[in-house]
Amino acid sequence: ETGVTQSPTHLIKTRGQQVTLRCSSQSGHNTVSWYQQALGQGPQFIFQYYREEENGRGNFPPRFSGLQFPNYSSELNVNALELDDSALYLCASSLVIGGRSYEQFFGPGTRLTVL
């Protein structure tokens, strides 16, 4: 069984640029959630994808967008990067059946630095 993987591990961008982060969900999981973890903070929910559609969103602006693919992998896109976007971005996959959500498993994260 393959766990949740994320790429890249680290990334450095400058203000105004765009970034794409990738996540491969754990085998058998159909749902992916993205979280932003700033230094010294707990993870904050960005959004969740289920059946290739956004299924819930946290308090993040529209320049944060995502995709889920038929194989349940996912991308997080951030446009017009700001300094405050510097954080660890975590992807978590889970199995949702009949509205019931099972445990979320987290990937190791992508460390994004915006200069």
Added chain:
Amino acid sequence: TQLLEQSPQFLSIQEGENLTVYCNSSSVFSSLQWYRQEPGEGPVLLVTVVTGGEVKKLKRLTFQFGDARKDSSLHITAAQPGDTGLYLCAGPGANSKLTFGKGITLSVRP
């Protein structure tokens, strides 16, 4: 908005000591989860408590859910350096969203 406050924020203790840390909210949660996160890794689920007053043990870790389901505690007996990490509590919201506290950074010195 459901908020989870964790205390203390930082804790540094000697190997062998006992400790208790807390997760509090003014909101009722259907369940609470505790995670441990190590540097360079994502959070790993330790336990989920569901019933008010519930106590769960995981080796030297004891988790308790408050009777009113608004708070939880984690007690570690005879802490070891391997217990070092960031301890996060989290509660479920709509659409499987997890609301996390800021976490407790624990350092256990040999």
